[in-house]
Amino acid sequence: xxxxxxxxxxxxxxxxxxxxxxxxxxxxxxxxxxxxxxxxxxxxxxxxxxxxxxxxxxxxxxxxxxxxxxxxxxxxxxxxxxxxxxxxxxxxxxxxxxxxxxxxxxxxxxxxxxxxxxxxxxxxxxxxxxxxxxxxxxxxxxxxxxxxxxxxxxxxxxxxxxxxxxxxxxxxxxxxxxxxxxxxxxxxxxxxxxxxxxxxxxxxxxxxxxxxxxxxxxxxxxxxxxxxxxxxxxxxxxxxxxxxxxxxxxxxxxxxxxxxxxxxxxxxxxxxxxxxxxxxxxxxxxxxxxxxxxxxxxxxxxxxxxxxxxxxxxxxxxxxxxxxxxxxxxxxxxxxxxxxxxxxxxxxxxxxxxxxxxxxxxxxxxxxxxxxxxxxxxxxxxxxxxxxxxxxxxxxxxxxxxxxxxxxxxxxxxxxxxxxxxxxxxxxxxxxxxxxxxxxx
Amino acid sequence: xxxxxxxxxxxxxxxxxxxxxxxxxxxxxxxxxxxxxxxxxxxxxxxxxxxxxxxxxxxxxxxxxxxxxxxxxxxxxxxxxxxxxxxxxxxxxxxxxxxxxxxxxxxxxxxxxxxxxxxxxxxxxxxxxxxxxxxxxxxxxxxxxxxxxxxxxxxxxxxxxxxxxxxxxxxxxxxxxxxxxxxxxxxxxxxxxxxxxxxxxxxxxxxxxxxxxxxxxxxxxxxxxxxxxxxxxxxxxxxxxxxxxxxxxxxxxxxxxxxxxxxxxxxxxxxxxxxxxxxxxxxxxxxxxxxxxxxxxxxxxxxxxxxxxxxxxxxxxxxxxxxxxxxxxxxxxxxxxxxxxxxxxxxxxxxxxxxxxxxxxxxxxxxxxxxxxxx
Ligand SMILES: Cc1ncc(C[n+]2csc(CCOP(=O)(O)OP(=O)(O)O)c2C)c(N)n1
Ligand code: SF4
Ligand SMILES: [Mg+2]
Numbered sequence: 001x002x003x004x005x006x007x008x009x010x011x012x013x014x015x016x017x018x019x020x021x022x023x024x025x026x027x028x029x030x031x032x033x034x035x036x037x038x039x040x041x042x043x044x045x046x047x048x049x050x051x052x053x054x055x056x057x058x059x060x061x062x063x064x065x066x067x068x069x070x071x072x073x074x075x076x077x078x079x080x081x082x083x084x085x086x087x088x089x090x091x092x093x094x095x096x097x098x099x100x101x102x103x104x105x106x107x108x109x110x111x112x113x114x115x116x117x118x119x120x121x122x123x124x125x126x127x128x129x130x131x132x133x134x135x136x137x138x139x140x141x142x143x144x145x146x147x148x149x150x151x152x153x154x155x156x157x158x159x160x161x162x163x164x165x166x167x168x169x170x171x172x173x174x175x176x177x178x179x180x181x182x183x184x185x186x187x188x189x190x191x192x193x194x195x196x197x198x199x200x201x202x203x204x205x206x207x208x209x210x211x212x213x214x215x216x217x218x219x220x221x222x223x224x225x226x227x228x229x230x231x232x233x234x235x236x237x238x239x240x241x242x243x244x245x246x247x248x249x250x251x252x253x254x255x256x257x258x259x260x261x262x263x264x265x266x267x268x269x270x271x272x273x274x275x276x277x278x279x280x281x282x283x284x285x286x287x288x289x290x291x292x293x294x295x296x297x298x299x300x301x302x303x304x305x306x307x308x309x310x311x312x313x314x315x316x317x318x319x320x321x322x323x324x325x326x327x328x329x330x331x332x333x334x335x336x337x338x339x340x341x342x343x344x345x346x347x348x349x350x351x352x353x354x355x356x357x358x359x360x361x362x363x364x365x366x367x368x369x370x371x372x373x374x375x376x377x378x379x380x381x382x383x384x385x386x387x388x389x390x391x392x393x394x395x396x397x398x399x400x401x402x403x404x405x406x407x408x409x410x411x412x413x414x415x416x417x418x419x420x421x422x423x424x425x426x427x428x429x430x431x432x433x434x435x436x437x438x439x440x441x
Numbered sequence: 442x443x444x445x446x447x448x449x450x451x452x453x454x455x456x457x458x459x460x461x462x463x464x465x466x467x468x469x470x471x472x473x474x475x476x477x478x479x480x481x482x483x484x485x486x487x488x489x490x491x492x493x494x495x496x497x498x499x500x501x502x503x504x505x506x507x508x509x510x511x512x513x514x515x516x517x518x519x520x521x522x523x524x525x526x527x528x529x530x531x532x533x534x535x536x537x538x539x540x541x542x543x544x545x546x547x548x549x550x551x552x553x554x555x556x557x558x559x560x561x562x563x564x565x566x567x568x569x570x571x572x573x574x575x576x577x578x579x580x581x582x583x584x585x586x587x588x589x590x591x592x593x594x595x596x597x598x599x600x601x602x603x604x605x606x607x608x609x610x611x612x613x614x615x616x617x618x619x620x621x622x623x624x625x626x627x628x629x630x631x632x633x634x635x636x637x638x639x640x641x642x643x644x645x646x647x648x649x650x651x652x653x654x655x656x657x658x659x660x661x662x663x664x665x666x667x668x669x670x671x672x673x674x675x676x677x678x679x680x681x682x683x684x685x686x687x688x689x690x691x692x693x694x695x696x697x698x699x700x701x702x703x704x705x706x707x708x709x710x711x712x713x714x715x716x717x718x719x720x721x722x723x724x725x726x727x728x729x730x731x732x733x734x735x736x737x738x739x740x741x742x743x744x745x746x747x748x749x750x751x752x753x754x755x756x757x758x759x760x761x762x763x764x765x766x767x768x769x770x771x772x773x774x775x776x777x778x779x780x781x782x783x784x785x786x787x788x789x790x791x792x793x794x795x796x797x798x799x800x801x802x803x804x805x806x807x808x809x810x811x812x813x814x815x816x
Contacts (some may be wrong), residue, residue, distance in 0.1 A: 039664060040660065040661075040662070040663075040664060041660060043659050043660075045505075053678070055666075056677060056678065059664065060664065061659045061660075061664055061665045061666075062665070062666045062667065062668075062676070063505070063508065063659070063665075063667045063668075064667065064668040064669060064670060064678075065501070065504070065531055065535075065667075065669050066501075066527055066528065066531055066669055069497060069498075069501045069527075069528070072493075072497065072498045072501025072502055072504075072505065073501050073502075073504055073505035073508075074505065075498075075501075075502055075505065076463075076465070076501060076502035076503060076504060076505025076506040076507075076509075077505040077506065077508065077509055077659055078505075079463070079489050079491065079502060079505075079506060080462075080463055080489060080505070080506035080509040080510070080511040081509040081510075081659065081660045083660065084509070084659065084660050100494055100495060100498070101494065101497075101498055101501075103494075104493075104494035104498065236489075239489060239491075243484030246484040246485050247484065247485060247486075247487050248485065249485040250485070251454075251457050251482050251485050251486065252450060252453055252454050252457065252478060252481075252482050253454070254444040254446065254454075254621055255444055255445075255446075256442045256443070256444055256621060257442070257443050257444060257445060258442060259443075286445070286616070289445055289616065289618075290445055293443055293445055293618050297618075298443075298617075298618040299445065299617075299618050300615060300616065300617045300618065301445075301615065301616040301617075302611070302614070302615045302616075303614075304555075307470075307554070307555070324618075325617065325618070326726045326727070326729050326730035326733070326808075327726055327727045327730045327805070327807065327808050328611060328615055328617075328723070328726065328805065329727075329804070329805040329807060331807060
């Protein structure tokens with residue numbers, strides 16, 4: 001039987017005479033004594049502010065972090081070890097700067113107990129107003145009266161998924177019961193405890209016990225348990241339940257490629273495949289690279305597309321090399337494959353800069369409709385004549401170009417396709433394409 | 442045997458192979474693929490990977506989880522590092538083992554989300570108030586992403602500190618050919634824990650100053666005090682100058698006094714060379730290509746690749762400077778690491794000129810640009 005969780009040798013509490021923080025800590029101790037939680041399984045996470053001094057007085061695990069972020073550490077602790085009881089002590093100031101974490105912890109219904117030391121101002125920094133300062137109240141930063149609407153902390157977490165939300169005052173005799181209920185609750189639980197800062201807010205505003213009750217009335221903020229729901233699972237356990245069938249599955253591992261072909265490629269070649277979103281440019285380029293590696297080459301691939309991925313261009317820069325590739329950039333492509341208007345629009349400038357020795361393979365229709373200026377050799381591809389859907393054009397074009405250039409054996413490209421997710425459809429399209437209709441010299 | 446893969450996958454695999462059990466991150470180009478891999482993979486090893494409501498929450502989750510015994514990692518880009526800033530300081534003072542991946546993109550601000558850069562070189566070192574040291578590793582390519590992520594976890598445990606992986610959009614997102622034997626394998630470092638039977642546990646006891654206190658986990662056999670405030674060895678807030686001075690001297694010494702042990706460089710020096718190229722991150726690849734081409738013409742040139750950006754591997758840099766008259770430092774910023782090289786050179790007596798090769802237009806530095814500087 002633990003008679004107190006407070007380490008007597010650390011007393012007295014350092015708070016100003018009459019400060020509400022003292023009462024809350026005593027109520028917390030009473031609640032803990034009632035629950036008899038093994039202090040090894042208990043973590044008290046404190047925020048910043050006068051209430052942030054509290055962890056020192058408890059013979060439990062203690063975690064004291066940054067202003068407004070206590071709920072994030074508490075959540076991380078609970079996520080990593082769901083067996084722990086995690087209690088966060090936070091001020092109204094912390095609930096302001098870290099309100100986002102409060103809302104999201106509530107939305108997750110993560111099993112953290114939050115006790116709000118709500119003294120309507122920043123005590124530690126000298127009585128500035130906080131998100132809960134009542135209307136018209138005077139503070140050092142609201143000298144002509146507070147113009148802001150106070151945040152309903154309790155109501156905010158309640159409407160955003162908190163399993164348990166209660167509001168009361170430090171003067172409430174049943175505060176220890178409420179705290180015990182919150183700690184016992186399996187899910188996110190918050191108790192918004194209104195109290196007095198006897199150094200600043202109370203004297204400046206002649207605020208007393210009765211003023212707290214009057215203000216709650218005026219604001220229409222109810223007290224007591226305002227939300228208790230058990231229909232939502234506690235997050236850290238829900239996460240484990242949802243991923244239980246994953247445990248033990250094989251993790252990400254290399255996909256080794258064993259060279260089974262060979263290539264006579266003597267120097268590094270840069271290929272650019274320029275097309276449109278949704279036309280499987282990137283995946284065709286992957287197969288081009290995998291075929292190259294199957295042929296003993298070294299390949300690199302870089303994709304470029306707009307952030308709005310389903311529209312506009314899709315361009316893959318590929319390097320094929322007999323030696324390891326150091327520098328990744330392609331300033332001077334050897335081969336450009338231009339398939340759709342979006343690809344041409346994106347690459348027109350690079351095409352214009354090409355050397356005479358380079359080759360541009362371009363869809364015949366595209367070339368007819370959009371004249372291209374370049375010193376490179378232009379080779380039209382009559383992909384329309386293959387009768388295949390446009391999403392196969394990149395594969396069909398690459399196979400034809402590999403045959404024409406002999407960069408590496410087209411069989412290696414096919415072998416790469418055989419191992420790919422859509423092997424059957426890809427190969428069927430390639431076989432069906434009448435390669436003779438593609439005019440590749 | 443080779444594979445076709447990218448840096449994001451290499452980092453995720455290295456994290457798993459390092460015993461990572463916790464990941465939290467907030468989506469941001471170009472770091473998102475790491476988040477996606479971890480969300481997919483960690484449940485398989487009984488771990489947890491979660492998208493936080495923002496970067497502050499994500500790194501906060503990691504710090505909390507690490508103190509329960511998890512090996513934690515997070516990944517973001519420059520804008521996210523800005524939001525991590527305050528918590529990086531918390532991890533330093535609280536002595537939290539944590540791996541932070543920065544997939545750099547062009548700044549400032551939102552900058553170029555899909556554009557490559559090395560603009561966070563100094564930011565990572567000085568990115569939180571107080572000025573205390575951290576460890577920053579910079580991979581030059583995909584196998585380095587694996588090997589240095591493994592090392593980042595190792596160093597985080599060894600020194601109980603946040604360790605950064607300073608990588609970039611290009612290395613993480615581009616797919617490349619990697620021979621499987623380029624991946625290093627070494628045993629995962631066990632976390633040094635306080636013995637369970639050792640009566641009372643003093644969470645921050647270190648003697649001498651550069652030693653690292655053993656940890657105890659929240660929920661373990663000892664009661665633990667963790668704090669982001671200046672504290673005595675018991676973890677109690679202290680303003681006693683003796684406690685505070687000792688703590689801060691310790692936080693500096695445990696990294697700085699071990700700089701040589703932490704240092705990782707690749708010295709590719711040529712006898713009689715008067716020019717030295719010092720590079721890091723993906724720019725080192727262009728530098729290696731440039732050096733290869735210049736040497737092929739019969740010119741002697743030395744090259745030093747720096748993998749540990751911080752602490753600066755000063756001993757290795759000084760060793761590489763022997764006989765050197767000219768140093769070229771190519772980097773994708775306006776000369777952030779050149780400052781460090783100049784600082785180290787400033788201690789030398791002989792006259793050495795230092796020239797930077799810079800780009801901040803989102804394009805890579807080409808080997809030709811470095812060759813031009815070498816001419
Ligand atoms: C990021 C950051 N901003 C500002 C501060 C300064 N600060 C310390 S305590 C505090 C307000 C605390 O008010 P509250 O949470 O209500 O706690 P109380 O002192 O009233 O118990 C502030 C703003 C800080 N520590 N960190
Ligand atoms: S300043 Fe206010 S909150 Fe802080 S201890 Fe004094 S009365 Fe309490
Ligand atoms: Mg307050």
